[in-house]
Amino acid sequence: xxxxxxxxxxxxxxxxxxxxxxxxxxxxxxxxFAGLLNFGQVxxxxxxxxxxxxxxxxxxxxxxxxAPLGIAAAAAAGLLxxxxxxxxxxxxxxxxxxxxxxxxxxxxxxxxALTGGSQxxxxxxxxxxxxQYNGQWSRFQAxxxxxxxxxxxxxxxxxxxxxxxxxxxALTWLxxxxxxxxxxxxxxxxxxxxxxxxxxxxxxxxxxxALGAALAGVAGLFYAWQFSFFSPDDFxxxxxxxxxxxxxxxxxxxxxxxxVGSLVFGFIFAGTRFLDFAPFTWFGSDERAYLRxxxxxxxxxxxxxxxxxxLLGNRREMVLE
Amino acid sequence: xxxxxxxxLVTGSVYAIAAVGVSLVYGxxxxxxxxxxxxxxxxxxxxxxxxxxxxxSMLLAVAAGMAATAALSVALDLVLWKPxxxxxxxxxxxxxxxxxxxxxxxxxLLFVAGSGPKSYRxxxxxxxxxxxxRLSEAQVITIATAAGTIVAVGLFxxxxxxxxxxxxxxxxxxxxxxxxxxxxxxxRIAWIISGLxxxxxxxxxxxxxxxFDPNFxxxxxxxxFAAVVLGGIGSAYGALAGGLALGLAQEVSTWSGFAGxxxxxxxxxxxxxxxxxxxxxxxxxxxxxxxLA
Numbered sequence: 001x002x003x004x005x006x007x008x009x010x011x012x013x014x015x016x017x018x019x020x021x022x023x024x025x026x027x028x029x030x031x032x033f034a035g036l037l038n039f040g041q042v043x044x045x046x047x048x049x050x051x052x053x054x055x056x057x058x059x060x061x062x063x064x065x066x067a068p069l070g071i072a073a074a075a076a077a078g079l080l081x082x083x084x085x086x087x088x089x090x091x092x093x094x095x096x097x098x099x100x101x102x103x104x105x106x107x108x109x110x111x112x113a114l115t116g117g118s119q120x121x122x123x124x125x126x127x128x129x130x131x132q133y134n135g136q137w138s139r140f141q142a143x144x145x146x147x148x149x150x151x152x153x154x155x156x157x158x159x160x161x162x163x164x165x166x167x168x169x170a171l172t173w174l175x176x177x178x179x180x181x182x183x184x185x186x187x188x189x190x191x192x193x194x195x196x197x198x199x200x201x202x203x204x205x206x207x208x209x210a211l212g213a214a215l216a217g218v219a220g221l222f223y224a225w226q227f228s229f230f231s232p233d234d235f236x237x238x239x240x241x242x243x244x245x246x247x248x249x250x251x252x253x254x255x256x257x258x259x260v261g262s263l264v265f266g267f268i269f270a271g272t273r274f275l276d277f278a279p280f281t282w283f284g285s286d287e288r289a290y291l292r293x294x295x296x297x298x299x300x301x302x303x304x305x306x307x308x309x310x311l312l313g314n315r316r317e318m319v320l321e
Numbered sequence: 322x323x324x325x326x327x328x329x330l331v332t333g334s335v336y337a338i339a340a341v342g343v344s345l346v347y348g349x350x351x352x353x354x355x356x357x358x359x360x361x362x363x364x365x366x367x368x369x370x371x372x373x374x375x376x377x378s379m380l381l382a383v384a385a386g387m388a389a390t391a392a393l394s395v396a397l398d399l400v401l402w403k404p405x406x407x408x409x410x411x412x413x414x415x416x417x418x419x420x421x422x423x424x425x426x427x428x429x430l431l432f433v434a435g436s437g438p439k440s441y442r443x444x445x446x447x448x449x450x451x452x453x454x455r456l457s458e459a460q461v462i463t464i465a466t467a468a469g470t471i472v473a474v475g476l477f478x479x480x481x482x483x484x485x486x487x488x489x490x491x492x493x494x495x496x497x498x499x500x501x502x503x504x505x506x507x508x509r510i511a512w513i514i515s516g517l518x519x520x521x522x523x524x525x526x527x528x529x530x531x532x533f534d535p536n537f538x539x540x541x542x543x544x545x546f547a548a549v550v551l552g553g554i555g556s557a558y559g560a561l562a563g564g565l566a567l568g569l570a571q572e573v574s575t576w577s578g579f580a581g582x583x584x585x586x587x588x589x590x591x592x593x594x595x596x597x598x599x600x601x602x603x604x605x606x607x608x609x610x611x612x613l614a
Contacts, residue, residue: 037413037416084597084600084601085600087604088600088604089554089604089605090412091353091412091416091554092550092554092600092604092606094353094416095353095546095547095550096550096593096596096597096600098543098546099543099546099547099593099596100593102543102589102593103589103590103593106586106587106589106590107590109586110584110586110587238424241420241424244417244420248417286431286435286436287432290428290429290431290432291428291432293424293427293428294424294425294428294429294432296421296424297421297422297423297424297425297428298421298425299421300417300418300420300421300424301401301418301421301422301425304405304410304414304417304418304421305401305404305405305408305418308410308414
């Protein structure tokens with residue numbers, strides 16, 4: 001059967017788009033509302049996923065206890081990175097956050113005893129035993145599937161991921177309408193003015209960074225549950241750039257633009273997998289994989305050049321400078 | 322220990338050359354060029370093409386690689402950076418555009434050259450021994466070339482008129498324009514020098530590592546950025562010092578007399594740890610300014 005016509009494939013694309021939505025929502029809080037250039041988002045995601053998996057496999061914790069701890073660990077990492085790095089200029093901050101995410105990946109690759117090393121979570125347990133961190137999750141998913149009366153597990157995951165994503169979007173939308181959210185935007189627009197009104201700019205930025213990191217941690221959990229195994233190579237800086245592209249595609253400064261950007265990105269990314277007509281058929285599968293990323297890169301460049309506020313962005317409120 | 326210092330000088334001089342290239346363009350255009358690592362890979366690959374399949378001498382190949390990288394830099398300025406400047410794009414737009422460009426460049430290199438490892442036609446087994454220090458031919462060539470380049474770039478910036486123009490523009494672009502400096506010409510020169518340095522740094526890095534593939538530019542990029550930040554973004558002398566300091570710190574940290582030594586796989590982490598500590602003490606970098614002009 002043609003894979004393009006299969007519901008399972010598109011359900012998979014939509015699940016991944018839901019995970020990306022949560023990841024990019026964190027960036028929207030940090031950049032779209034607080035003006036922070038976090039380019040290490042994938043590092044927080046990795047910390048969330050690894051904390052949960054390690055607690056479940058090595059310490060025998062319940063998934064429902066380990067998952068909130070994964071989110072907390074990601075938020076704590078945000079605080080830890082922010083304390084020294086937020087004192088830096090914006091351009092230094094961007095570079096330091098990329099460096100942070102690469103350090104996380106290096107540590108995950110090399111501290112084999114803790115993380116399973118480059119083999120990934122399969123090697124978390126003792127040698128010879130394939131280890132599971134998602135047993136409890138699978139049972140939960142099966143229960144949900146049963147009570148919904150669905151026949152496919154992909155469709156169930158779709159409902160769960162997007163259900164959580166919508167709740168998080170709504171919560172974020174609400175939080176940004178509180179006085180706290182208004183101060184954040186004031187800091188983004190004019191840091192000195194906010195400071196002169198007695199607002200503790202540093203504390204607000206730190207909180208926004210930690211909140212965005214916590215959202216990345218949630219994305220990490222779903223990533224871990226969706227793919228029953230993961231390794232440090234899943235957390236390359238490329239993923240952060242994808243999240244930035246989603247943010248740009250959707251639009252800056254608008255919570256509801258994030259899922260739109262994420263779906264558009266998901267379909268571009270999945271769609272370019274099916275360039276199975278001339279002239280693309282002249283190339284092998286490796287070359288076509290390179291072509292896909294060339295197209296993604298070109299879209300990023302063109303967006304920046306032609307539509308700096310994003311597809312649905314609020315031009316009056318926020319333009320990419 | 323001496324051996325580690327020598328290795329550190331080799332690594333550090335590659336970082337230093339690349340860091341100056343990044344820093345020059347930043348100083349003038351406020352552009353943190355994320356595609357710089359892939360420009361280095363481009364230079365290294367052109368050199369490989371001329372040296373390998375075309376069977377030309379290494380010297381000619383390096384010249385071709387550097388020239389091609391400079392030409393590519395100037396061309397990219399025309400089609401990408403110049404329109405963005407005309408729109409008064411800020412730091413964020415430029416940074417994101419350079420990320421997109423980096424993706425395109427790297428995948429194009431992979432597309433054309435494939436992902437297999439490549440090596441220059443250099444004998445890897447010739448070794449120079451200097452009392453207790455053993456250096457391969459590639460390392461000796463790298464140190465010599467880098468020392469020459471660093472001195473040349475330093476002199477160029479310090480005494481020539483063009484060098485002074487570039488520094489003046491890094492200091493205050495608007496003021497330099499008012500003072501009658503041809504900003505377009507100076508920008509072009511900055512790209513040419515930055516491109517030449519990218520090509521050279523790419524070839525040297527590829528020579529030292531003996532074999533390389535189109536992905537290697539990105540792996541070099543982060544330590545180079547760390548060197549730029551350590552020196553203070555936009556300060557060319559700072560970038561030189563930052564590059565050498567990080568290269569040395571990376572190698573010396575593996576010395577067993579130093580609390581058993583750091584596991585060599587963590588060399589890139591050492592670079593960032595040094596950077597983090599330095600920034601805590603001096604948030605603007607060693608030679609940087611506290612605020613964006």
